[in-house]
Amino acid sequence: MSNFFNIIFSVDFGYAVLRVTTPILFASMGALISDKAGVINIALEGMMLIAALTGVIVSALVQSAGLGLLAAVFMGALVGMMLAYFALNLKTDVILAAIAINLMAIGGTIFILFVVAGDKGISSSLPSLVLPKVTIPLIEQIPVLGPILSGHNILTYLAFLSVWLMYIFIYKTPLGLRIRAVGENPHAADSVGISVRKIQYIALTMSGALAGFGGAYMSMGYVSWFSKNMTAGRGFIALAAEAMGGGTPQGAMLTSLLFGFFDALSNSLQSLRIPAEFVQMIPYLATVIGLVIYAANKTRQIKRIQANKERDANI
Numbered sequence: 414m415s416n417f418f419n420i421i422f423s424v425d426f427g428y429a430v431l432r433v434t435t436p437i438l439f440a441s442m443g444a445l446i447s448d449k450a451g452v453i454n455i456a457l458e459g460m461m462l463i464a465a466l467t468g469v470i471v472s473a474l475v476q477s478a479g480l481g482l483l484a485a486v487f488m489g490a491l492v493g494m495m496l497a498y499f500a501l502n503l504k505t506d507v508i509l510a511a512i513a514i515n516l517m518a519i520g521g522t523i524f525i526l527f528v529v530a531g532d533k534g535i536s537s538s539l540p541s542l543v544l545p546k547v548t549i550p551l552i553e554q555i556p557v558l559g560p561i562l563s564g565h566n567i568l569t570y571l572a573f574l575s576v577w578l579m580y581i582f583i584y585k586t587p588l589g590l591r592i593r594a595v596g597e598n599p600h601a602a603d604s605v606g607i608s609v610r611k612i613q614y615i616a617l618t619m620s621g622a623l624a625g626f627g628g629a630y631m632s633m634g635y636v637s638w639f640s641k642n643m644t645a646g647r648g649f650i651a652l653a654a655e656a657m658g659g660g661t662p663q664g665a666m667l668t669s670l671l672f673g674f675f676d677a678l679s680n681s682l683q684s685l686r687i688p689a690e691f692v693q694m695i696p697y698l699a700t701v702i703g704l705v706i707y708a709a710n711k712t713r714q715i716k717r718i719q720a721n722k723e724r725d726a727n728i
Contacts, residue, residue, distance in 0.1 A: 426681055427561035431569060433680070434673025436461065436635065436644070438572040439627030440651030441658070441665040442579050443620040448660060449583060450616030451596035456496050456511035457624045458648030459518030464489040464628030466522045469541040469639040470529055478542040478633060482568075485629035486622050493621020497614045515648075523641055536632075536639040543637045544568060544629075566634035568626060575623070579662040592616055624648065646697065653700045657707045668703070675699040 440457045447454035464485040472481025496514060500507040523533050530538045546566050553563035583589040594602040595612045603609050627647070632639045650672050658664025679695040 421678075424557060424560045426677060428564075429677040429680065430670065430673050431561070431565060432635065433676040434669050435566070435569045435572045436627035436630050436647050437651050437654060437672055437676075438666060438669040439568075439575065439623050439630065440648050441654040441669050442572075442575050442662065443623035443627070444652050444655035445579065445658075445660065445662060445665055446583070446592070446623070447616050447620040448655060449589075449596045450592045450613045451599060452497075452500065452507060452613050452617060453652075454493070454496065454511065454617060454620045455508060455649070455652060456492065456514040457620070457627075457651055458644055458646065459511075459515035460489045460492045460621050460624035461628035461631065461644045461648050462518040462522050462642070463492055464625035465632035465643060466525060466536075466639050468629040469536050469539060469632045470525075472633060473536075473539040473541040476540070476542065478544050481542060481633060482544060482626075482629050485633075486625035489625020489628060490618050490622040493617045493619070493624070494614065496621070497617040500617075501610050501613055519642060522639075526639065526641070534641050539638075541638060542633070544634050566630065568630040568634050571626070572630075573666070575626075576662045576666045583662070588615070627651075650696065650700050653704050653707075657703050671703070672696060672699060 440461060443457055443460075444454060467488040468481040468485035470481075471484035472478050475481070492514060496507070496510055499505040499510040526536060527533045530536050532538060544567055546564055547570060549563040553559045583593065591602070591607050591612050592615070594607060595609050595616075599609045602612075628644065631643055631647075636643075651669070654668040654672055655665045657668040658666070676696045679692050682692045682695070
């Protein structure tokens with residue numbers, strides 16, 4: 414037990430929490446923007462996976478980490494547009510279209526990896542680059558807090574900055590207002606001249622771009638290579654984080670940190686004599702428990718509202 418607490422209350426563990434939260438946080442912001450527009454994007458997993466491979470291939474070909482990042486984000490946005498085309502133009506069920514994209518990503522990335530690198534498991538033969546880490550002046554000199562907050566990959570800081578930017582975009586800009594209007598009542602938005610399809614196209618494209626950032630971090634920041642199915646369910650965990658966060662950027666950030674905590678915990682506990690199967694299931698078990706608690710609270714709130722309405726009607 415003492416070893417467990419030594420792990421939890423260590424500087425390395427605090428650093429690891431922020432590190433593993435990064436891709437979840439990017440994807441949760443992507444889930445948030447699409448949800449605000451009234452479209453559930455469960456293709457985040459596939460978008461991240463495709464973006465992760467794209468970043469590795471492009472950075473290896475042009476020997477530029479920056480261009481690799483741009484290519485990953487562009488590919489994520491492109492897949493978001495593809496999902497929007499299937500759902501909005503072809504009237505395909507958005508859930509089924511997203512599942513198809515996820516399945517295509519799982520098999521397609523392995524095929525492309527084999528074609529490009531001659532390997533079906535990992536891209537170690539490709540000379541791909543990684544994005545730089547950033548040391549924050551002054552903060553790095555603070556005992557305990559400095560080593561936790563400083564020295565992260567640049568995308569980690571961008572992920573937490575995106576929370577603030579997302580808040581400003583959704584609640585302080587005209588386009589953010591239109592997105593919320595479409596999500597809350599598309600018919601009312603259409604009646605005042607807002608193009609519902611255009612707004613949902615924009616939202617899904619932005620959602621894909623944010624997932625692209627998360628995917629790029631997985632293969633160009635978290636590690637320096639691409640491996641088969643390396644996102645490991647983080648896109649789905651991000652959906653849970655967005656839902657549990659109450660549909661707000663701040664709430665999604667806090668729940669992303671919670672899931673990041675359990676993800677880091679599963680990595681740290683591998684050094685203890687705990688069955689590997691139990692350690693590996695910790696992040697997903699935490700997700701299921703969190704969703705059960707969220708659903709129970711949501712049901713309780715709905716019942717309370719209905720009871721209040723019935724009481725007011727009787728009066």
